[in-house]
Amino acid sequence: MATPGRRRKEFAAPEEILKPVLPPPEPSPVREHPYSRAVAHFVVEFILRSAETIAGVYEHDYETAILFMTISNRNSEKVMADPKLREKYGSYTSTIPPEHALLISRMALARATGLPRETVRRKVAKLIEKGWVVELPGGLRARPDLNRSEQYMVAIEPLSQNLRRLFTQLLSTGVLNQ
Numbered sequence: 141m142a143t144p145g146r147r148r149k150e151f152a153a154p155e156e157i158l159k160p161v162l163p164p165p166e167p168s169p170v171r172e173h174p175y176s177r178a179v180a181h182f183v184v185e186f187i188l189r190s191a192e193t194i195a196g197v198y199e200h201d202y203e204t205a206i207l208f209m210t211i212s213n214r215n216s217e218k219v220m221a222d223p224k225l226r227e228k229y230g231s232y233t234s235t236i237p238p239e240h241a242l243l244i245s246r247m248a249l250a251r252a253t254g255l256p257r258e259t260v261r262r263k264v265a266k267l268i269e270k271g272w273v274v275e276l277p278g279g280l281r282a283r284p285d286l287n288r289s290e291q292y293m294v295a296i297e298p299l300s301q302n303l304r305r306l307f308t309q310l311l312s313t314g315v316l317n318q
Contacts, residue, residue: 175313182313186306190299197295203255204263210252211273212282214244232287243279 170176191202198204218240219225229236244252250260264280267273272292273280286292310316 173315175315178313179310179315182306182309186302189302189305193298193302194295197291201263201266203253203259204266206253207249207255207260207263208267208272208282210249211244211267211280214248214252215241215281217242232293235284235287238276238284241281241284243276243281245279249280 165171173179191205194209195202195205198208216229216236219229219236225240228234229240246257246260246264249255249264250257253260255263264273268275272283272286274283283289307316
């Protein structure tokens with residue numbers, strides 16, 4: 141029974157909600173693949189599992205986790221792009237020397253992540269305080285000896301299992317065979 145003086149909220153019928161409002165899509169090799177939805181599902185599942193694993197190290201502060209991953213990725217960019225350097229420093233058994241680590245500024249972090257500069261400043265300060273990031277002349281670097289940190293290695297070890305799971309799922313759809 142409606143309360144006097146108040147209108148009853150009207151809801152659209154389910155068929156009205158589900159009625160297409162977008163124009164039909166253009167043909168696309170991705171969309172037309174027989175398992176395109178499955179691929180999207182598997183990739184999103186990989187991202188969510190990875191985010192959950194990584195964020196646990198940062199008290200589920202996903203912004204801090206994204207900032208750390210962005211710093212770390214930038215630091216190893218030169219090594220990963222060069223096959224000879226990748227062969228030498230591509231494993232956590234070695235440390236990337238300073239001359240091969242690319243630094244990143246807070247401003248570049250803000251641009252790369254889309255986070256406000258003040259948020260980046262606060263969260264980078266937190267990463268420095270935790271000892272995960274160091275500030276050097278020219279920018280930020282993930283602490284070079286993190287490959288010796290038990291907490292760090294425990295946090296990233298599930299990522300390889302997660303990646304294997306993704307590739308197994310993608311192989312089962314035939315996507316990687318095309």
